[in-house]
Amino acid sequence: MMEEIATGGMVSSVAEPDSATQSAMSCARAPMGLLAELTHRCPLQCPYCSNPLELTRVSQELTTAQWQDVMRQAGEIGVLQLHLSGGEPCVRQDLEQILEAAVKAGLYTNLITSGVTLTRDRLEKLAKLGLDHVQLSIQDVDPANAERISAYKGGAAKKHEVAKWVREIGLPLTLNAVVHRHNIESLPAIIDYAVEMGAGRLEVAHTQYYAWALKNRAALIPTREQFLKTVKYVDEARERLKGVLVFDFVVHDHYAIRPKPCMGGWGKNLVTITPSGKVLPCHAAETITWLQHDNIKDRPLGDIWLNGAAFNAYRGTSWMKEPCRSCDRREIDWGGCRCQALAMTGDAANADPTCEKSVHHAAFKAIAETEAYAPSPGFIYRRMGAAAAVE
Numbered sequence: 001m002m003e004e005i006a007t008g009g010m011v012s013s014v015a016e017p018d019s020a021t022q023s024a025m026s027c028a029r030a031p032m033g034l035l036a037e038l039t040h041r042c043p044l045q046c047p048y049c050s051n052p053l054e055l056t057r058v059s060q061e062l063t064t065a066q067w068q069d070v071m072r073q074a075g076e077i078g079v080l081q082l083h084l085s086g087g088e089p090c091v092r093q094d095l096e097q098i099l100e101a102a103v104k105a106g107l108y109t110n111l112i113t114s115g116v117t118l119t120r121d122r123l124e125k126l127a128k129l130g131l132d133h134v135q136l137s138i139q140d141v142d143p144a145n146a147e148r149i150s151a152y153k154g155g156a157a158k159k160h161e162v163a164k165w166v167r168e169i170g171l172p173l174t175l176n177a178v179v180h181r182h183n184i185e186s187l188p189a190i191i192d193y194a195v196e197m198g199a200g201r202l203e204v205a206h207t208q209y210y211a212w213a214l215k216n217r218a219a220l221i222p223t224r225e226q227f228l229k230t231v232k233y234v235d236e237a238r239e240r241l242k243g244v245l246v247f248d249f250v251v252h253d254h255y256a257i258r259p260k261p262c263m264g265g266w267g268k269n270l271v272t273i274t275p276s277g278k279v280l281p282c283h284a285a286e287t288i289t290w291l292q293h294d295n296i297k298d299r300p301l302g303d304i305w306l307n308g309a310a311f312n313a314y315r316g317t318s319w320m321k322e323p324c325r326s327c328d329r330r331e332i333d334w335g336g337c338r339c340q341a342l343a344m345t346g347d348a349a350n351a352d353p354t355c356e357k358s359v360h361h362a363a364f365k366a367i368a369e370t371e372a373y374a375p376s377p378g379f380i381y382r383r384m385g386a387a388a389a390v391e
């Protein structure tokens, strides 16, 4: 179907392609994955949440029919994987109907959940409808600390139950742990816990400092020594648990010297749709305030993906400045993260300051070296409306 889009007048009818069209043509295939943020509602209040500071209210959320149409369009353009996320996707009472539409569209479906609102009956029903995979977030294996981090009572016990149900029902399970200075010492126990629960995959993700995490950076950022310990734990466990547990390890940007290929390259592999229907090249793209984000209510997904202004703003390499422009890694890491470049250097077209070739790298590194060694301030919990509630 993406071929139909490409030959349907949007690309091939242009005789002399401009640079935006050239970059769209360089991406002549569908996004591999769609992150569907069904809602920003969530019973938890994690201080590292990647949702925006301005959370979308329920009255602005896409309807059931609109999400079902998104699934149909995603299937038609050739999206392979759907990540049902939020907020907490299970607070949507129509999750089953949205899932059904996704299964009908031929998408591989992954439910990213905190688990706290799930019942066994509902999980069984989702599995029967064709859910392929569950990704369960955990804050810590220590229940009191998990409660403190998420501001949610009884979360660890509930997640334990949900993890058991997932495996008993026969669904593959990934556990996801965002690590920061308030749970980093628990990492060996978190790895043991993932094995005990029968997870096939463990994502150990150092906090990415956008949105709520950026607001809470001084409370969350670990020291270099703590970060290096996590590298050692993961390397050792990866070797020891070969064939048992697969690791996804997201390193800490402030202690790295090369950036990650953020989203696998802007507008290259992934598309995010927010609860109100904005179609984004990455979930933090709204922080680049001058970008015009199309809404799925106004324009078809395939057209936005190929021709949307926001998708073409940083697609490919033609937008790059030095040092990225002449760097031999420019098609490996794509210059890193545009949102981090903007937040830390004032220009989204600069190299991600994670890169040691960036003139902003020293200042970026110094932030960690200053904040991580100072006493942690209290958390600013992720809340709808009042963003200033400090523990």
Ligand code: SF4
Residues within 6 Å of the ligand: 042, 043, 044, 045, 046, 048, 049, 050, 051, 086, 087, 088, 114, 137, 382
């Ligand atoms: S990070 Fe925490 S607060 Fe944010 S959506 Fe996930 S569970 Fe909810």
Ligand code: SF4
Residues within 6 Å of the ligand: 258, 259, 323, 324, 325, 327, 328, 329, 330, 331, 333, 334, 335, 336, 351, 352, 355, 356, 357, 358
């Ligand atoms: S200069 Fe740019 S492309 Fe090269 S490694 Fe650094 S961020 Fe990546």
